[in-house]
Amino acid sequence: MADCTFCKIYESKQGIIYDSEHFFAQFDKFPVTPGHAEVIPKRHVASLFELTEKEWANLQPAISGVVKVIEATNFEELYQRLIDKPLNDKSVDFCKKMLDHVGTYKKPDAYNIGINEAEAAGRTVHHLHVHIIPRFYGDVEDYIGGVRHIIPGMGNYRK
Numbered sequence: 001m002a003d004c005t006f007c008k009i010y011e012s013k014q015g016i017i018y019d020s021e022h023f024f025a026q027f028d029k030f031p032v033t034p035g036h037a038e039v040i041p042k043r044h045v046a047s048l049f050e051l052t053e054k055e056w057a058n059l060q061p062a063i064s065g066v067v068k069v070i071e072a073t074n075f076e077e078l079y080q081r082l083i084d085k086p087l088n089d090k091s092v093d094f095c096k097k098m099l100d101h102v103g104t105y106k107k108p109d110a111y112n113i114g115i116n117e118a119e120a121a122g123r124t125v126h127h128l129h130v131h132i133i134p135r136f137y138g139d140v141e142d143y144i145g146g147v148r149h150i151i152p153g154m155g156n157y158r159k
């Protein structure tokens with residue numbers, strides 16, 4: 001689709017870190033943690049539920065493949081490069097934060113993998129993308145609950 005951010009990225013071939021039959025991936029320009037990447041279908045579909053059976057099957061190796069790329073990446077070099085050639089002013093701030101992040105100089109300890117499935121769940125670019133967010137001991141005060149923290153105050157059910 002002509003005015004779609006992700007379709008344009010794939011057409012430009014800029015910053016593609018993984019490329020398979022049905023999916024590609026890039027590092028997020030507004031990273032939540034070092035190595036934050038997105039797995040994106042090449043076909044313009046908004047929803048996970050629009051994937052064909054073949055695309056679904058291709059998603060699993062895509063996620064595993066992107067995790068391997070993340071684990072082989074030098075995050076300090078990555079964010080320095082994204083600061084030197086930024087997408088915009090906001091992306092510079094996000095990438096600068098990564099250089100001070102506890103995870104920048106090590107490999108991920110864990111991952112949160114997730115989809116904002118439609119607008120009320122937080123989707124802003126309406127082309128499906130699976131967030132792969134590396135996690136590191138010490139990146140938050142209390143990691144219990146993980147993705148449950150999307151609703152503030154409801155994450156930790158042990159407290």
Ligand SMILES: [Zn+2]
Binds near residue numbers: 004007008043
């Ligand atoms: Zn698109």
